Amino acid sequence: MKQVFISLGTNIEPREERLAEARHLLKAEEDCSWQESKIYETEPWGVKEQADFLNQVVGFMSKKTPHELLKLCKDIEEKMGRQKREKWKEREIDLDLLYCGDCIVNEENLTLPHPRIAQREFVLRPLCDIMFRPASQRGLLPFNLGQFGTSTLGAPLLYAPSKNKCKLLAIAGIHGEEPESTFLLSRTLRHFAEPLQNVAFILCANPDGTALGTRGNANGVDLNRNFPTANWSAEITLSKASLESERITELSPGSCAGGEAETKALVEIIRKLEPKEILSIHSPLACVDAPKRTPLTNFLVNLSETEYKTDIGYPTPGSLGTWCKENLIHCVTWELPRLAPEILAQKFAEKLAFYFSKTV
Numbered sequence: 001m002k003q004v005f006i007s008l009g010t011n012i013e014p015r016e017e018r019l020a021e022a023r024h025l026l027k028a029e030e031d032c033s034w035q036e037s038k039i040y041e042t043e044p045w046g047v048k049e050q051a052d053f054l055n056q057v058v059g060f061m062s063k064k065t066p067h068e069l070l071k072l073c074k075d076i077e078e079k080m081g082r083q084k085r086e087k088w089k090e091r092e093i094d095l096d097l098l099y100c101g102d103c104i105v106n107e108e109n110l111t112l113p114h115p116r117i118a119q120r121e122f123v124l125r126p127l128c129d130i131m132f133r134p135a136s137q138r139g140l141l142p143f144n145l146g147q148f149g150t151s152t153l154g155a156p157l158l159y160a161p162s163k164n165k166c167k168l169l170a171i172a173g174i175h176g177e178e179p180e181s182t183f184l185l186s187r188t189l190r191h192f193a194e195p196l197q198n199v200a201f202i203l204c205a206n207p208d209g210t211a212l213g214t215r216g217n218a219n220g221v222d223l224n225r226n227f228p229t230a231n232w233s234a235e236i237t238l239s240k241a242s243l244e245s246e247r248i249t250e251l252s253p254g255s256c257a258g259g260e261a262e263t264k265a266l267v268e269i270i271r272k273l274e275p276k277e278i279l280s281i282h283s284p285l286a287c288v289d290a291p292k293r294t295p296l297t298n299f300l301v302n303l304s305e306t307e308y309k310t311d312i313g314y315p316t317p318g319s320l321g322t323w324c325k326e327n328l329i330h331c332v333t334w335e336l337p338r339l340a341p342e343i344l345a346q347k348f349a350e351k352l353a354f355y356f357s358k359t360v
């Protein structure tokens with residue numbers, strides 16, 4: 001049995017009744033674990049001079065192959081009297097196969113997953129209604145976190161493991177004064193009812209700094225200068241007190257490379273999980289900084305409408321990024337734009353959740 005999602009759309013009256021009929025015809029064939037999203041009214045896409053659409057997504061479990069499902073969709077469109085028109089024109093009813101389990105199909109008349117889901121609000125919105133945990137249940141994290149160490153002040157260092165091999169490890173809160181990164185990642189994780197297939201999460205790498213509201217940990221060490229890299233330096237590290245100010249605020253890189261409890265634990269958990277890529281979320285410089293372009297960097301650049309950089313503009317000895325490079329892990333530093341946490345979550349959490357669940 002595979003989890004199938006199909007989007008429905010119409011902009012020819014009676015729209016509500018057409019959606020109901022399409023659901024009825026689908027459900028007559030497939031009613032196992034049936035789910036339906038709310039109905040959304042959306043402006044037409046492509047050709048603007050036409051009536052608004054009603055859109056909905058339905059989900060069910062099916063034994064059919066992708067091609068059998070495609071035929072089912074086409075048969076229903078035909079039965080409901082869909083006329084042939086140019087692309088993007090009005091339609092009596094439109095059924096698009098979005099997903100069929102993990103099936104990947106690249107053929108002329110069928111591409112799975114449907115290639116433009118993430119760019120289309122009228123598909124993504126209703127799809128997220130049913131593929132994620134209901135909003136009423138997103139108050140709590142979905143499962144118990146594992147502990148990978150203890151902070152300087154004795155706080156547990158926690159992570160959310162992936163179900164299978166970890167391909168991507170997302171880390172927030174390495175700087176204690178960037179709590180919006182933790183909030184955004186937590187909101188994202190709370191979309192799920194169970195661990196992700198290949199993504200693990202560290203919601204707060206520096207709990208002491210976050211509790212104290214300081215950039216460094218409880219010893220005043222900037223953890224992002226304390227990693228055991230070849231270029232680690234005992235020299236004082238400088239940071240900015242705010243975006244506009246100069247880099248004059250002094251912090252310690254620690255007394256030795258990788259000597260802080262939090263850094264040691266991070267190195268250990270990364271070695272254990274062996275992710276191919278690490279996403280380190282910071283704020284508020286508004287850029288995506290990574291050695292090379294990957295699907296993840298492209299996704300983040302589009303999502304946050306920020307610049308891609310290969311260099312942050314000043315040396316960062318002992319940083320997580322430098323350590324990753326030495327250990328052949330691709331590290332993406334995502335500097336969030338300067339926005340309130342709630343706005344960041346509204347803009348990014350659902351799309352991040354979608355990316356983590358469907359792409360990685």
Ligand SMILES: [Zn+2]
Nearest residue numbers: 175178282283
């Ligand atoms: Zn930072």
